[in-house]
Each structure stands twice: as C-alpha cells, then as structure tokens.
Amino acid sequence: MGKTIAEKIFAAHLRDTPTPENVILDIDVVMCHEITTPIAITDLEARGMDRVFDTSKIKAVIDHVTPSKDSKTATQGKIIRDWARRHKIVDFFDIGANGVCHALFPEKGFVRPGYTVIMGDSHTCTHGAFGAFAAGIGTTDLEVGILKGVCSFRTPETMRITISGTLQDGVFAKDVILFIIKELTVNGATDKIMEFVGPVVEGMSMESRMTLCNMAIEAGATCGICLPDRVTAKYLWPFIKDQYESIDLAVEDFVRWHSDPDAEYVKEMSLDVSKLAPQVTFGYKPDEVKDVTEMDGTPVDQVYIGSCTNGRIEDLRSAARILKGKKIAANVRGILSPATPKVYSQAMEEGIIAIFMEAGFCVTNPTCGACLGMSNGVLAEGEICASTTNRNFNGRMGKGGIVHLMSPLTAAATAVQGHITDPRKLL
Amino acid sequence: MKEFGGKALFLDRSDINTDEIIPAKYLTENTKLALQPFILEDLKLGGFDPRKDIEGKGVIITRANFGCGSSREHAVWVFEVNDINVVIAESFARIFRQNMYNCGMLAIELPKKDIETLFGLGDAVTISVDLAGCKLTAQGSKKVVISFNLNEFDKNLVEAGGWLAYADKNY
Numbered sequence: 001m002g003k004t005i006a007e008k009i010f011a012a013h014l015r016d017t018p019t020p021e022n023v024i025l026d027i028d029v030v031m032c033h034e035i036t037t038p039i040a041i042t043d044l045e046a047r048g049m050d051r052v053f054d055t056s057k058i059k060a061v062i063d064h065v066t067p068s069k070d071s072k073t074a075t076q077g078k079i080i081r082d083w084a085r086r087h088k089i090v091d092f093f094d095i096g097a098n099g100v101c102h103a104l105f106p107e108k109g110f111v112r113p114g115y116t117v118i119m120g121d122s123h124t125c126t127h128g129a130f131g132a133f134a135a136g137i138g139t140t141d142l143e144v145g146i147l148k149g150v151c152s153f154r155t156p157e158t159m160r161i162t163i164s165g166t167l168q169d170g171v172f173a174k175d176v177i178l179f180i181i182k183e184l185t186v187n188g189a190t191d192k193i194m195e196f197v198g199p200v201v202e203g204m205s206m207e208s209r210m211t212l213c214n215m216a217i218e219a220g221a222t223c224g225i226c227l228p229d230r231v232t233a234k235y236l237w238p239f240i241k242d243q244y245e246s247i248d249l250a251v252e253d254f255v256r257w258h259s260d261p262d263a264e265y266v267k268e269m270s271l272d273v274s275k276l277a278p279q280v281t282f283g284y285k286p287d288e289v290k291d292v293t294e295m296d297g298t299p300v301d302q303v304y305i306g307s308c309t310n311g312r313i314e315d316l317r318s319a320a321r322i323l324k325g326k327k328i329a330a331n332v333r334g335i336l337s338p339a340t341p342k343v344y345s346q347a348m349e350e351g352i353i354a355i356f357m358e359a360g361f362c363v364t365n366p367t368c369g370a371c372l373g374m375s376n377g378v379l380a381e382g383e384i385c386a387s388t389t390n391r392n393f394n395g396r397m398g399k400g401g402i403v404h405l406m407s408p409l410t411a412a413a414t415a416v417q418g419h420i421t422d423p424r425k426l427l
Numbered sequence: 428m429k430e431f432g433g434k435a436l437f438l439d440r441s442d443i444n445t446d447e448i449i450p451a452k453y454l455t456e457n458t459k460l461a462l463q464p465f466i467l468e469d470l471k472l473g474g475f476d477p478r479k480d481i482e483g484k485g486v487i488i489t490r491a492n493f494g495c496g497s498s499r500e501h502a503v504w505v506f507e508v509n510d511i512n513v514v515i516a517e518s519f520a521r522i523f524r525q526n527m528y529n530c531g532m533l534a535i536e537l538p539k540k541d542i543e544t545l546f547g548l549g550d551a552v553t554i555s556v557d558l559a560g561c562k563l564t565a566q567g568s569k570k571v572v573i574s575f576n577l578n579e580f581d582k583n584l585v586e587a588g589g590w591l592a593y594a595d596k597n598y
Contacts, residue, residue, distance in 0.1 A: 015598065022580040024598065035454050036499065042457065049595070065455070072455035079457070122498040122522060138500035138526035144594040152525070152580070152590065186442050187492035191521050220495065222521055284471060285442055372451040372497070393446040393496060395469035 002260025005225055006156040006193045009133040009257065013116045015150050024152050025133075028115040030145040032060040033101050036120030038079035040143040052087045053149035059110055060084050061093040061101050064368040065375045073375075099340030099366035102126040102308035106210065107342055109239030113228035113254045118142070118151050123308050123390065125216045129209035130236070131228030131257050133193075136217060153222070158193045159267035160259075163200040165274035170424040172318065173208035174310060174388070174407040176200070177215040178279035182289035183269070190220030192266060195259065200273055201226055206235040207314040214309045215390050218286040228254035278423060281405040284394045292410055295420045300404070302333045302385040303415035304397075306364075307371045310388035310408050311339030313346050319412035320352045322426050323359040329418025334361035335377045337369055359415070373397045386414040431513050431533050431556035433485015435565075437546060440472050443489060444496035445523060447471065449505045451497070459504040466505045486513045486554040488545050494523025494534075503530050513556060515563070517542050528581040529590035535563065535575050544571055558585065 003011065016024040030053075032040075037060065044050050052058055060080055068074035077094075084092035093104060102123050111117055113131035117124060120142040127134035137151060145151055163176060180194075194216045201209065209226045216224030226232075233240070233250040244250040277291040305311070305319055316338060328334045336356045338344040344366060347353045353363055369376030371389040379385055379401025388411050392403040404420060413423035447470045449462060456462055467477045487493075487506070493516040494502060503526045506514070513533045527534035533556060537545075545552065548567025556563045558577075565571050587593035 018583070019579045021578060038457055039459070039500075043591075047591075070455070072457070075457055076455060120498055120500075122496065124498075136498040136522055138498055138503070138522055138529060140500060140526065140529035140590050143591055147591075148594055148598045150594065150598050154521075186495055187518065187520070190492065190518065217496075220492065220520060372446075374451050374454070391444075391446070391496060393444050394471045395450055396446050399450070399469065 001264060002262035004158040004195060004259040004263040004265070005131060005227060005257050006133055006158050006195070006223070007263070009114055009116060010156055012114060021155055022152060023155055024150050025116050027118055027145055027149050027151050028057060029110055029117045030058050030142070030149070031101060031105060031117065031119035031124065032058065032080065032142065033064060033121060034062045034076045034080045035064045036139050036142060038076045040120070040139045040146060041079055041083045044143055044147065049147060052089070052146050055087055055089050057149065058089050058146065059091045059105055060089055061098050061104060062095065063098055063101050063104070066095055066098055066365070066367050069375045097341060100308045100311055100368055102210070102214065103312055103339035103343065106130065106206070107340055109236055112236065112240070113232060114257045118145050122217045123214055125221065125223045126210050126214040126308055128213040128216070128223045128225035129206060130232055131226060131254065133223055133225065135222050154191055156193050157191065157266040158195050159189060159269065160195045160197060160265045162198040162270045163196065163273060164198045164270070165200065165272035167200065167273055167276065168424070170409055170427055171273070171276055171278055172407045172409065173204060173211040175276055175279040176273055177212050178281065178289045178405065179276055181215060181219045181287050184219040186218065186285050186287045187220040189216065192221055194219065194221045194224045196224060196226050202229065205314060206231060207312045210312070211309055215286070218390060227258050278407060278410045280410065280420060281392045284392055286390070286392060286405065292406070292420065292422045295404070296422055298404065298420040299384060300332060300386045300414055300419060301383040302335065302377065302379065303328070303411050304335045304370050304377055304385055304387040304389065305408050305411050306337030306339060307368065307389040308339065309390040311337060311343065313343050315388065315408040316343065316347045316352050317350070319408040320355045322409060322412040322416060322423060324355050326359055326416050328360040328415040331418045332415050334359065334415045335364060335370065336361045337364045337376065338366055340366050370397055386411050386420060429512070431558060432554045433510070434483055435486045435488050435552040435554050436480060436484040438470070438472060438487060438489040439546065441490040442492045442495055443470065445494055445499050445502040446496055448494070448502040449499065454499060454501055460508050462501055462505040463508045466509050481509055485511055486515065487511060488542070489514065489516045490542065491517040493519050495520035498522045500526045500530070503527055503532060507532065513554065515545065528584045531585050531589040533585065537573065537575055541573050544573070558582070
C-alpha cells in the first residue's frame with residue numbers, strides 16, 4: 001500500500017511506537033516564541049533540566065508583543081532572550097530583526113520538504129506549505145522538544161482536498177480556506193492532516209500556500225500540507241543552492257516526499273473555485289462564513305491587515321491595489337502590520353507603505369499584536385474589526401469586540417468604503 | 428496516583444475555545460497560579476458566571492470540540508490551579524487533549540448518548556473516576572456508571588505524572 005506525504009515524513013522520523021495508535025517522532029525544527037516558551041524555560045530550570053537537545057535545531061523569536069508593552073511582557077522577553085544567549089542559540093530574532101514567527105522562519109529558509117516542525121503555537125501548521133509536517137503543540141510538548149528533540153503524535157490520517165478551476169480576479173487563498181472551513185466545520189479535520197492538491201494549489205505562490213495551510217487548524221487539523229514542487233524549490237533556492245546542482249534536481253528530489261498514487265485517505269474533498277466569491281466570517285467561529293455579497297454594508301470601526309495569515313508582501317501588494325490614490329473612510333481606523341522586517345522594507349521599496357500611509361493607515365512594526373488582542377489595535381467593547389487574521393472568537397481582539405475575517409483585498413475595499421465591501425466592485 | 432473526580436460543572440455548548448477558557452491578555456503571566464482568577468472569563472454561555480459557578484467544582488462536563496483554537500497550555504493550567512483535573516466531552520481539539528494528558532490530567536471522550544445521560548442527572552452531580560478500570564461513576568438525581576476508552580499511551584502519561592517525566596525516562 002502506498003503512503004501519503006505525511007506517512008512518509010512520519011516513517012523517516014520514527015523514534016518509537018509506544019502503541020499502534022501513537023508515535024514518537026524526531027523533530028527537525030523546534031520553534032519558540034515569548035508567550036508559550038518562558039514557562040517551559042522556567043519549569044526546566046526548576047527541574048534542574050535547563051538543557052537544549054541541539055542549538056542549531058532551535059529557532060526563537062519575540063513576536064507576540066514587541067516592543068514590550070509592560071513589565072510582564074518585558075519579563076517574558078527577558079526570559080527567552082537570556083535563555084537564547086545562555087544556550088548560544090544563533091537563530092534568535094529580537095527587536096529590530098523580529099517578525100511574526102510563521103512569516104519570519106520560512107523567509108529564513110528554516111523549513112524544508114520532509115521536515116518535522118513543532119512550536120507552541122497553533123498556527124505552526126502554516127509550515128506545511130513547504131511539504132513539511134508542522135504542528136502546533138502545548139508548552140509541555142515544547143519542553144520535551146527543547147530537551148529531547150522528540151514529540152508524540154497519533155498515527156496520521158489524511159484527508160485530501162483537491163482544488164481545481166480558476167480563481168476570479170479579487171479572490172485569493174484566504175477565500176478558498178475560509179470556504180473549506182465552512183464546508184468542514186471547526187472540527188471537521190480534528191486529528192487529521194489536510195493535504196491540499198490540484199491545479200489551483202500548484203499555481204499558488206508560497207505565500208498563498210502558507211495562507212492556505214495557516215488556517216488548517218481552524219478546521220481542527222493537525223497540519224495543512226502541500227506537495228513540494230518547483231515553486232517550493234525556487235522560494236528555498238538561496239538556502240539550498242549548495243545542496244543541489246540545479247533547481248531541477250531539487251524539484252526531482254522533492255518528489256520522493258509526494259504521496260503515492262495508491263496512498264489511502266480517510267476523506268476526499270473536491271472543489272471547483274471558479275465561481276467562488278470573496279468570503280467573510282460572521283459570528284464567533286471561523287466556520288461561520290458567507291459570501292461577501294451577503295455581508296456587504298456591515299459597518300466596521302477598524303481594519304487590520306497583518307498576521308501570520310495575511311501579513312506577507314503578496315498580501316500588502318493586493319491591498320495596495322485598491323488603496324492606491326484613495327483615502328480610507330472617516331469612520332475607520334486602518335492598521336497595517338507588515339509581518340516581517342523583510343516584508344516591511346520590500347513594501348517600502350515598492351512604494352506600498354506610502355500608499356497605505358497616504359490612504360490614512362497607521363503602519364506598525366512587525367508583531368502579532370492585535371490578532372489575539374494583546375497589543376497594537378485592541379478593540380473596545382462593541383467595536384467591529386475587518387481583519388485579515390485567522391480567528392473571530394469572542395473577545396479575540398479585545399473583550400466585547402467583533403472580528404470579521406477576510407482577505408487583504410476585501411479588507412482594503414472595506415477600509416475605503418467604511419463598511420464590508422465586495423472588492424471586485426473596486427478593481 | 429492522584430484522585431480524579433469532584434463536583435461537576437456543566438458547560439452546555441460545543442466548540443468552546445481556549446480564548447474563552449483563558450483570554451490571551453493573561454498569557455503574559457509567568458506563573459500558572461496567577462491565571463486562577465481568569466478561568467473561563469470570556470465564555471459565551473447564557474447564564475454562566477465564572478465567579479460563582481466554578482467554586483467547588485472538580486470536573487467539567489461539556490459537548491463537542493472542547494478546547495479548540497490556540498495551543499496555549501494555559502487553558503489546562505487554569506483548570507489545574509482551580510482544582511479541576513478532569514474534562515469529560517463528546518470530543519476534544521487535538522492540542523488541548525494532548526496538553527491535558529501531558530500534564531497528567533484527564534480528557535475523557537464519551538459518546539453523545541452518555542454525555543446526554545450526564546446532562547440529565549440534574550445540577551448537583553459528583554463524578555469519581557476509576558482510571559484502572561476505565562469507568563466513571565456519576566452521582567446525581569440517580570447513580571450511573573459509564574465505561575470509557577482511554578488510549579494506552581495517554582494512560583501511561585497520566586500514570587507517569589505527565590509527558591516530561593515519561594519522556595525523560597524513555598527518550
């Protein structure tokens with residue numbers, strides 16, 4: 001019987017099989033940030049186990065609240081900073097070089113096809129875009145990851161999602177994944193891996209694939225995953241050029257990770273996205289999704305463009321298409337948070353930052369900030385935000401606030417009109 | 428081996444997420460104990476008042492997909508520091524379920540009909556868990572005994588006192 005990509009990655013990293021349902025995997029990359037790691041560090045210290053299994057396999061960043069906003073967040077930063085110095089962790093990204101983890105680490109080339117990746121952050125599934133198995137985990141899993149380089153998982157089951165057709169102008173990966181979550185519901189993929197295949201995925205940039213995989217967790221999935229191909233190889237080329245003689249040879253090598261034709265899936269889903277409209281959430285769950293046309297006219301107080309879902313250069317370019325030469329509505333506060341310093345500087349070079357600022361947006365440094373209501377744009381009770389982030393949970397962006405999730409293009413159109421707007425009307 | 432059980436708190440809703448269990452603004456706390464007052468602060472559930480309803484409870488009984496959303500283990504710790512060490516649900520989100528076992532706590536999945544039975548026992552229900560026998564006893568308007576399945580590895584984690592102790596011994 002053939003294997004899926006996830007089964008191949010599991011087989012290549014198998015350390016132990018304590019029961020037929022459970023596996024212990026060797027981990028290639030353990031990622032850390034300042035919200036879920038400090039308690040792991042202090043607990044390891046208290047147990048007399050302040051060690052790391054391999055400094056080169058640990059990547060750390062301060063991204064959730066940066067610059068620190070108070071003594072508590074300053075302390076969190078200090079704990080992870082001191083730890084990174086103490087253990088000589090070279091790949092530690094502090095203020096000035098830091099950005100949203102799931103945008104920053106891919107830019108640095110830390111994730112490769114066939115890798116296993118864990119992080120104390122549920123959106124770790126983003127890195128599956130590179131043909132890796134990447135999963136969000138809790139702090140205890142993180143502690144064991146830091147100490148031993150292993151993590152436990154259930155034996156993987158995969159659902160295959162085949163995406164075909166042609167996306168209309170103004171419709172993006174964000175709209176596709178919101179629609180998939182609506183179809184599957186918030187626990188439709190629990191304990192499963194979502195393998196995204198088909199011509200639409202093959203035609204997507206790495207940025208779009210990251211958006212697609214990023215929200216796999218919102219359907220409960222352990223990981224979203226794309227098959228590594230030429231797009232992957234080109235993105236990674238600066239980091240792998242010493243390893244392969246040519247991009248062609250890298251692409252050829254990646255094929256070994258591809259799912260076999262006779263691999264078994266627990267579920268198959270096919271969708272033709274040719275008629276898909278831009279999607280927007282309502283309510284407090286990411287599976288509560290409607291066509292933008294049904295939400296048109298919903299008033300908003302704030303528009304937020306950023307996060308590990310949609311804070312990359314492609315997202316900023318897409319929003320700038322609508323914002324160019326326009327002003328945002330007087331009733332709206334616009335916030336742009338480019339996801340990484342590289343995205344920020346590239347957006348400056350391309351004149352995108354100027355477009356946002358002339359339109360009336362505030363541009364913040366790269367940070368997770370408002371997405372989870374920690375800083376940089378928290379809502380007041382009863383306020384509504386049109387957001388390119390990933391969760392519309394009750395209170396997510398501030399107690400009593402309401403979040404509507406959408407693509408950067410829809411968010412930009414909404415900012416200009418002052419209420420939720422179908423961006424196709426403004427193109 | 429610690430005892431698992433206590434008075435039940437019924438949360439009659441599916442898809443309760445970890446932001447509701449412990450909002451992100453409290454994730455800046457650097458000790459588990461500091462989370463204690465903020466348990467279930469943002470839970471959207473009619474009539475629920477965390478300040479009154481948590482008092483004296485040791486077990487949570489709820490519906491499907493409990494603990495979805497963020498990976499924050501704070502959602503498990505906030506239960507632990509409020510002396511709640513068992514959650515019984517129709518299903519769990521993966522990370523929350525693993526975090527429970529990793530901390531040596533119990534996330535017990537029961538079929539919908541058994542969850543209905545528990546919800547039908549009135550407001551004052553006490554649960555005791557027989558881990559070795561994979562049975563739980565619920566004493567409410569009547570007494571019921573329900574068997575449950577427990578993954579052998581998860582059971583070993585609980586017996587070892589959590590994943591760190593287990594991993595340190597075995598890997």
